[in-house]
Amino acid sequence: MAEKGMKWEGVYIDILAGEQFTPEYQKINAKSVVPTLVHDDLVIPDSTVIIEYLDQIAPENSTHPKDPWERAQARYWTKAVDEDLHPACGAMTFLCSHRHTVLRKLGKEGANKFLASTPDFSVTSDWKSFKDAIVRQGFEAPGALGKVKLYDSYLHKMDKALTGNDWLVGNKFSIADIALTPYINRLAMMSMRGMWEGGRLPNVERWFEAIEARENFKPCFIDWVPEDLTNDLRENGIKSWPEVAKILEIEI
Numbered sequence: 001m002a003e004k005g006m007k008w009e010g011v012y013i014d015i016l017a018g019e020q021f022t023p024e025y026q027k028i029n030a031k032s033v034v035p036t037l038v039h040d041d042l043v044i045p046d047s048t049v050i051i052e053y054l055d056q057i058a059p060e061n062s063t064h065p066k067d068p069w070e071r072a073q074a075r076y077w078t079k080a081v082d083e084d085l086h087p088a089c090g091a092m093t094f095l096c097s098h099r100h101t102v103l104r105k106l107g108k109e110g111a112n113k114f115l116a117s118t119p120d121f122s123v124t125s126d127w128k129s130f131k132d133a134i135v136r137q138g139f140e141a142p143g144a145l146g147k148v149k150l151y152d153s154y155l156h157k158m159d160k161a162l163t164g165n166d167w168l169v170g171n172k173f174s175i176a177d178i179a180l181t182p183y184i185n186r187l188a189m190m191s192m193r194g195m196w197e198g199g200r201l202p203n204v205e206r207w208f209e210a211i212e213a214r215e216n217f218k219p220c221f222i223d224w225v226p227e228d229l230t231n232d233l234r235e236n237g238i239k240s241w242p243e244v245a246k247i248l249e250i251e252i
Contacts, residue, residue, distance in 0.1 A: 002216040021117040077176040091147035097236035162203035190237030
């Protein structure tokens with residue numbers, strides 16, 4: 001919406017406080033995930049669907065490529081986000097940060113209630129049980145290491161796509177870059193730039209520097225996040241980085 005110059009009013013949902021599980025929010029989003037767009041009397045959940053809807057109602061400054069082939073390539077990136085990267089990001093975030101915050105702020109009883117409140121079908125069909133395992137077992141949870149490696153595989157795919165290009169599709173800033181930004185920024189906020197810096201993935205490093213320099217990046221991705229959450233992501237991430245580096249065989 002910022003890139004399209006659209007006016008909007010935001011309502012922050014504190015997912016670590018369980019605000020996504022309230023009856024009021026579940027009326028508009030049965031999966032108890034964010035974000036949800038409410039436009040007049042219409043309710044549209046899920047980021048990719050929201051973005052496509054916004055481009056349909058304001059096509060004059062679409063963030064999607066006009067060329068049919070390039071539009072298809074951009075769609076592959078948003079499809080990857082929906083199928084793989086978003087669930088992997090949820091896993092990485094709980095593995096490296098949120099599990100510590102949940103247990104510290106809610107205590108054992110509160111954490112049990114928080115985990116039990118997750119709908120049976122949420123981020124994925126098995127998210128409730130997987131999130132429970134991650135919070136309780138951390139990196140020892142079944143499937144946890146696979147999510148770390150899956151996340152890293154997309155960084156490698158990005159680095160390959162960015163060879164000789166400034167942006168992911170058609171060498172023009174597009175929805176592909178917008179869609180991937182939150183997932184690279186989440187790693188950065190968790191002090192995990194080592195996944196691409198230090199010469200490991202130079203094209204991703206260059207791309208993210210260009211993303212951070214864009215006018216809308218800071219107000220949309222940094223200023224919107226509460227200070228305590230920013231601090232938790234950074235500090236918990238620092239503690240978790242050695243484990244992630246070990247899994248990915250990154251020397252630190």
